[in-house]
Amino acid sequence: MSGEQFIRECFRLAQRGKGQVSPNPMVGAVLVRNGKILAKGFHREFGGAHAEVECLRRAPGDVRDATLYVNLEPCSHHGKTPPCVDLILARGIRSVVAAMKDPNPAVAGRGLRKLQEAGVKTRAGLLEEEARELNRVFATHIVARRPYVHVKIAQSRDGRINGGTSRWISSPESRKRVHAMRAEYDAVLVGAGTVRADDPSLTVRLVKGRDPDVVVLDGAFSLSAGRKLFKAHPSRRVYLVTTQQALRRNREKARILSAGGIILLGLAGTREHLNVGRVMKELYKRNIGSVLVEGGGSVFSQFVAEGLIDELTLFVSPDFFGKGLVAIRPDMSISRNRLRTARATVGSSGGDFMLNVRYDERNS
Numbered sequence: 001m002s003g004e005q006f007i008r009e010c011f012r013l014a015q016r017g018k019g020q021v022s023p024n025p026m027v028g029a030v031l032v033r034n035g036k037i038l039a040k041g042f043h044r045e046f047g048g049a050h051a052e053v054e055c056l057r058r059a060p061g062d063v064r065d066a067t068l069y070v071n072l073e074p075c076s077h078h079g080k081t082p083p084c085v086d087l088i089l090a091r092g093i094r095s096v097v098a099a100m101k102d103p104n105p106a107v108a109g110r111g112l113r114k115l116q117e118a119g120v121k122t123r124a125g126l127l128e129e130e131a132r133e134l135n136r137v138f139a140t141h142i143v144a145r146r147p148y149v150h151v152k153i154a155q156s157r158d159g160r161i162n163g164g165t166s167r168w169i170s171s172p173e174s175r176k177r178v179h180a181m182r183a184e185y186d187a188v189l190v191g192a193g194t195v196r197a198d199d200p201s202l203t204v205r206l207v208k209g210r211d212p213d214v215v216v217l218d219g220a221f222s223l224s225a226g227r228k229l230f231k232a233h234p235s236r237r238v239y240l241v242t243t244q245q246a247l248r249r250n251r252e253k254a255r256i257l258s259a260g261g262i263i264l265l266g267l268a269g270t271r272e273h274l275n276v277g278r279v280m281k282e283l284y285k286r287n288i289g290s291v292l293v294e295g296g297g298s299v300f301s302q303f304v305a306e307g308l309i310d311e312l313t314l315f316v317s318p319d320f321f322g323k324g325l326v327a328i329r330p331d332m333s334i335s336r337n338r339l340r341t342a343r344a345t346v347g348s349s350g351g352d353f354m355l356n357v358r359y360d361e362r363n364s
Contacts, residue, residue, distance in 0.1 A: 003069070006037075007099050007127045008031050008069040011134055013042040013051070019184040019209060020045045023289030025072055025138040029055035029091075033066040050075065052084040064092035071099040071131045073124065076111040085111050088120070095121045099131035103139040132270065136358075140310055141289040148281040148290040150185065150311040151303055153327045154180060154352075157316060160324035161297055162197065173350025174315045176206040178294075182312070185292040187239075187283065191299040193217035201228045204293070207331025213237045215283065217299060218272045225256050232265055238262050239286075240277055243269040259312035276302045297325045304328055309359060316353040 013028025021027075021043050028042040029051040041054030049057070052074050059066070074084040074096065086097065088106050096115055101108045101236045132139065137148040137289050154170040155161050161169065168175065182188055183204045194200065195216060203211045213236050214229055221242040222232075229238055240257065244266040247254050254264055267278055276299075283291065293303060342360040346353070 001032075001035055001037075003097060003126055003318070006032055006069040007071060007097070007131075009037070010051075010069055010099065011127075011130065013040055014017050014134060017043045017045070021048075021139070021289050022046065022186050023141050025135045027051040027070060027072050027171070030069045031055050031059050031063060031066050031068060033063070038063065038066055038128075047080045050081055053081065053087055056087055056093075057116050059091070060108075062092075066093060067095040067097060068093050069097045071134065073098045073100065073102045073109070074111045074115070075102070075107070075113050083111075089118050090116065092161045093120065097123045097126055099126050100124065100128045100135075100244070103135075104142045104222050132228040136212070136310075137290045141251065146308075147186065147288050148310050149293060149303060149308050150181070150243060150313065151293045151300060151309050152181065152292070152313045152315075153295075153300060154178075154315040155317070155327050156319050156321040156324075158320045159326055160321040160323045161295065161320075169317050169354050170315045171317070171350030174352045174354070177315075177349060177354075179204050179206040180209065181292055182212050183207060185290045186288045187215050187291050188215075189215040189217065189291050189293045189299070190224050192216065192220070193298060194295040195223055195227055195229060197296070199228050211236045212292070213239065213288065214242060215239045215279075215288075217274050217279065218242050219246065219269055221227075221250050221253065225253060230257060230260060230262055232261055239265055240284075241265045241267060241274060241282070242276065242300050243267060265351060270328045275306075276308060277306050280308060297327055301328050311359065312355075312357045314353075314355040314357075315349060316355075318351060318353075324352050 005168045009030050010028035016025045024043060024046050026043065027050060030037055039055050039058040041051045041058060043051045052070060057141040068088060074088060076083045076085045112124055115122050140148040156169055183241050186200045202214050216229060218240055219242060238306045247264065247266040258264055265282055267274060267282065269275060295298060343358045348354060
């Protein structure tokens with residue numbers, strides 16, 4: 001096997017931590033001697049052992065003449081766990097190949113430099129573009145200091161997200177895809193209007209996976225405490241984001257929701273508007289690395305206006321509604337941080353048209 005093949009094995013291993021390790025990156029590690037794999041490891045969950053640690057724990061005996069392959073530069077700083085570089089040096093590894101350096105400007109290159117200074121042969125940049133694609137969510141979170149934002153819109157052929165009926169807009173296959181998305185993101189975000197109209201649970205039901213946290217934007221603090229989202233759910237957190245003024249005006253409702261386990265975030269804003277940029281900063285402080293935005297039209301429009309979209313997935317049903325709400329208000333324009341398409345793919349999903357667009361992370 002070649003070096004590229006070993007790095008691709010790191011990619012495959014890293015993906016096994018998808019949806020479990022955020023806000024940490026997905027990392028896989030492979031230890032090789034004379035072209036044969038001695039041990040493998042991957043980062044399984046946030047706060048757990050890093051890929052290098054798991055790999056080296058499985059490695060038999062003397063490994064001083066082996067090469068360690070990883071898809072991301074080994075860490076050199078203390079976080080939830082000790083630095084991986086220290087263990088690599090303690091085991092006497094003499095060669096390390098990393099697909100990419102750590103994207104965090106504050107630490108990029110330090111791990112490799114520490115290894116080099118100790119006499120370890122290092123190489124970085126093997127399949128770097130693929131490595132960056134694998135951890136694009138982590139890179140956005142660590143560099144932009146906010147969650148990665150993925151907007152999902154399901155609309156009719158004439159651009160409506162609600163036709164005044166309770167029937168589904170998208171196909172069963174498209175809904176299954178959305179549930180798979182939820183399982184991969186740290187949180188799902190919706191506006192108060194969506195909660196009033198649909199009273200959703202926003203859980204993962206059509207595929208296997210863990211339920212994401214939920215973020216509800218309710219600047220007026222108008223939602224009642226009886227909504228499905230506000231009922232006890234031990235496996236996830238529910239954040240209700242409102243304004244400081246609204247919290248002061250509704251102290252009793254705030255007390256009831258807090259007693260039920262809802263996390264209330266009171267931000268600066270007006271009764272009708274919460275600044276989504278400030279909301280993203282607040283979620284970043286709470287280690288939320290990625291957000292799937294599911295509605296509604298007012299929320300979509302705010303993310304467009306702020307230029308805060310990293311990825312967009314659009315499902316378009318073949319049906320015409322003729323009336324109802326539009327996904328993006330026609331008067332909205334991108335006021336700053338103008339988005340630039342980096343990659344777009346089109347396809348079908350159970351009879352629906354499906355478009356996925358990723359935007360240049362440098363403009364986010």
